[in-house]
Amino acid sequence: MSPADLTLNSEDPRLARIAAFTTQPGGGNPAGVWIDEDLPSPDTMQAIAAAVGYSETVFIAPSAGPRRQARYYSPLAEVPFCGHATIAAGVLLGQRGEQGRLLLDTRVSEISLHIALDAGSDTHSPVASLTSVATAQRPLPPDLLGETLALLDWRSDELDPDLPPILAYAGAWHLVLAVRERARLSALSYPFDALKALMLKHELTTLQLVWRESATCFHARNPFPVGGIVEDPATGAAAAAFAGWLRDAGLMAAPFALRIHQGEDMGRPSLIEVEVPVSGGIVVRGRGVAIG
Template sequence: MVPMTDDVLRYTAFATTPAGGNPAGVVLDASALDDDAMLKIAAGLGYSESAFVTPGPDPRDARTRNLRFFSPKAEVSFCGHATVATAVALAERHGTGDYLFHTQAGEVPVTVDRGDGVLRATLTSVAPHVEDVTGDDLTEALAALDWPAADLDPALPPRIAYAGARHLVLAAATRGRLADLAYDFERLAALMHRLELTTVQLVWRESDFVFHVRDPFPVGGVVEDPATGAAAAAFGAYLRTLGLVPRTAELTLHQGTDLGRPGELTVTLREGDARVRVSGAAVPIP
């Protein structure tokens, strides 16, 4: 069974207008759907990910749900923007406050509040970690991106970061380097499949706590993700692990500008808590 069109909600996350941020499909009751049906819906929408909700351990509890994510090509372990979109969709129906999602990556608490007439969700990641990337894999990634090694920022060394999904973090030395993105889709996809990466998190540091980011997503069948909450969480863990920001910090990530879909993600780090918080608004797409 595939839901009727009206059963598939459309939201954009990390923006306050439908023209910005990252669109996601949301199915609030996917109980009757099998994996093939969910993948078909995600592929039909063409968004980088769509979210599918089923009842949690207590079906009567509207605030604890199971949540799965599908790109147009495959299931994804965790997706931040679709989590934010789902939380806001539920809050519109059940009120603001705390929600808990059971995902393939683990439990993800989300708090939704309202400010200036817009609902905003803050997700708390699963426990993150950061690992080295081999020289050969880095060389292959740069070749697929057509980025000379000299264009990297030596102050932000390449790493693979995880906070629910794996992302290769590469830092551009200039904003112009980040803006000029024309990569070999199949070559980068092959490397990402081998390393089990969800996106490549390309970043440029504007100031101590402000970054511009882009996320190629060929493994999901999408050239670029407009706003990537999972990568933002992983990037926050990366910065803290490498001592590049204070252990308590609030970071602003600008994403989607180069695609004409500007969005803003807030990443919060807390001393004594390894998990990373990612916040953003979400609004329905008419």
């Protein structure tokens, strides 16, 4: 298939639209999920992602077997990895009867995806869990913090001193900024093009902006201008990167579990469940539901 041959309609069996990290079609983070025997060409995947219009669309091939290829595209560009689209894919595969462990060959590495049925729900809906690649962190380059705060219209004294700014990785790089007050997170606003340019300069996928409600419960917002989206309502890759930093920096003693609420200020509430082992990749778990 070439981009010139591309036609999308709601009855195309290769394409589904799934809201991840929610049980309500109006919540969570929508993702396109394309499953076929072969991956389309890169230009076609980009065209499909642009036509779908969600922050990411995942492409998976082949349609069966324990090991599959996975590629992720935003409306503007390919991204190395996307957590919520992976969860959406797991939910869709679970709805089609698949259970157990799959291995996804992504651009960043092999990702483990586990599909189970939620025995605690009336519908026994699928629950998908991904295990991230190894986490990593690095300090901020000079001037990045000041430039970012200026674009967000935040002051440095509004940041949480117990969670210092960091660049964190679990398949993609995110700038983590924690604030003292929930109200500061709620008032998020930024100039789209200027923040996009700054993030591209530093090869950032999203900003992981967080507020700590309790020891194991956080609220997050994730600007995503580099993908053509003002804000992501649920970001699994950023959740894994953030949790990995909490462990790797000794800010929390592993093993531990987190609940991250995201999307509330957008009207698309999402719940990301995270399990952090003593070592290795971070487990990100979520539910999902078909849209339309």
